[in-house]
Amino acid sequence: MAGIVRYDLPDYLSRPGVAPAGPIVIASRPPEEAQKIVDAFIEKNWRAIAREPVGELKYPYLVPGAVYQDLWDWDAFFTACIIPPGGLPYAAGSCKNLIDAPLREGRPSKKASVDGNYEYFLHPYPLRAQFAAVMLKRGALSSDWLASRREVLERSLRWYEEKCRDDEGFFLWQTYSGIDNDPSVYGRQPGTIAGTDLACFMYREYRAMSLLAPTLGAEDIYAEKAEFQKKLIQTRYFDERDRRFYAIDRNIDRKVPGHQQVSWDTRMRFDSSSNLYPLWAGTAAPEQAACLRDMIMDEKQFLSVAGVRSHSRADSRIYNNEPMGGPSNWQGPVWGLSTVLNVYGLVRYGYRDEAEEVARRILNTFASDIEQNGTLHEYYHGDTGQPVLKPGFLNWNLLTFRLWRNIGEGVDPTAF
Numbered sequence: 001m002a003g004i005v006r007y008d009l010p011d012y013l014s015r016p017g018v019a020p021a022g023p024i025v026i027a028s029r030p031p032e033e034a035q036k037i038v039d040a041f042i043e044k045n046w047r048a049i050a051r052e053p054v055g056e057l058k059y060p061y062l063v064p065g066a067v068y069q070d071l072w073d074w075d076a077f078f079t080a081c082i083i084p085p086g087g088l089p090y091a092a093g094s095c096k097n098l099i100d101a102p103l104r105e106g107r108p109s110k111k112a113s114v115d116g117n118y119e120y121f122l123h124p125y126p127l128r129a130q131f132a133a134v135m136l137k138r139g140a141l142s143s144d145w146l147a148s149r150r151e152v153l154e155r156s157l158r159w160y161e162e163k164c165r166d167d168e169g170f171f172l173w174q175t176y177s178g179i180d181n182d183p184s185v186y187g188r189q190p191g192t193i194a195g196t197d198l199a200c201f202m203y204r205e206y207r208a209m210s211l212l213a214p215t216l217g218a219e220d221i222y223a224e225k226a227e228f229q230k231k232l233i234q235t236r237y238f239d240e241r242d243r244r245f246y247a248i249d250r251n252i253d254r255k256v257p258g259h260q261q262v263s264w265d266t267r268m269r270f271d272s273s274s275n276l277y278p279l280w281a282g283t284a285a286p287e288q289a290a291c292l293r294d295m296i297m298d299e300k301q302f303l304s305v306a307g308v309r310s311h312s313r314a315d316s317r318i319y320n321n322e323p324m325g326g327p328s329n330w331q332g333p334v335w336g337l338s339t340v341l342n343v344y345g346l347v348r349y350g351y352r353d354e355a356e357e358v359a360r361r362i363l364n365t366f367a368s369d370i371e372q373n374g375t376l377h378e379y380y381h382g383d384t385g386q387p388v389l390k391p392g393f394l395n396w397n398l399l400t401f402r403l404w405r406n407i408g409e410g411v412d413p414t415a416f
């Protein structure tokens with residue numbers, strides 16, 4: 001993008017494992033054929049992201065692949081949801097390592113490195129209960145082990161409530177999110193932005209804690225909190241004028257002189273894929289879900305030849321496909337995560353035809369990359385579908401495993 005200063009891209013692209021393996025031609029083929037190619041590749045290669053216990057990481061665990069070698073929270077979670085059965089010990093081990101990671105004044109860690117260091121600066125995703133619930137559903141975690149971690153799960157959740165929640169119940173990003181350069185959050189003051197995606201994760205975390213309450217031997221105080229978040233998302237994050245969800249700037253001067261209180265919401269009007277999360281989380285009202293469907297299926301906005309863009313093409317102030325890492329680029333490129341979660345969201349609200357169309361695109365892209373490069377990449381150009389960065393990235397690309405079958409059967413592997 002003109003006028004935006006980046007680090008020296010040629011130097012960055014020369015790092016091992018960063019430059020694309022090569023261009024692709026996205027072949028059009030029956031989705032069942034593309035799915036077979038993707039499934040066979042994942043079955044053969046998932047072990048490349050499996051790691052044995054080392055140092056403080058006492059259980060086997062998963063890494064994203066490519067140049068990444070650490071255990072990351074949401075990366076491991078989404079990979080664990082769908083990894084083939086042989087990978088379940090690594091999936092469950094990732095969950096255990098994250099739950100057992102030391103808390104710093106109640107704060108969970110974002111990642112754990114092979115040298116035993118933990119990351120407490122970046123905002124950790126609220127998903128430990130979700131992780132545990134999915135692993136319990138997949139038979140990879142025992143109820144007894146989980147019950148023994150009740151206090152840790154409760155204390156972790158209290159950190160979000162005490163340190164990240166404001167007086168109206170909005171949860172605020174303390175640093176930029178896993179959607180690295182989401183313009184609603186990136187570069188903003190810490191603790192001021194209520195992200196739509198964060199609210200959805202908190203809703204799901206409360207739902208998971210409610211589900212796990214009998215296993216934990218705990219009182220279910222979480223179902224009501226989940227419903228509060230759902231109502232907040234539907235009524236405050238949704239903009240009736242624009243008919244879409246936005247993050248909200250909560251940097252309000254409570255000491256403003258005068259007799260009028262600030263009773264309005266200042267919305268961050270950026271069309272990031274982070275604002276599509278209510279579809280996947282099930283927090284959108286039916287009419288709001290219809291608006292999200294229209295945005296996703298509009299080729300001038302989110303629908304790409306390769307899947308779902310990470311930012312709307314119509315938001316020309318932001319939209320770009322530059323090869324970036326640190327922050328990774330979520331301002332346009334197609335990611336496996338931003339695509340597949342929306343596929344499952346479309347199915348959730350009854351839009352199966354639309355879900356199949358999006359699935360066809362990502363499966364064809366992945367199958368073509370596998371056939372022509374022998375690998376998958378971290379993300380793909382939002383206009384051309386070309387690989388942009390990091391060959392060997394598996395991670396949540398595994399969410400495409402059995403995707404076509406899951407659509408037909410109404411199965412969402414991330415559900416608990």
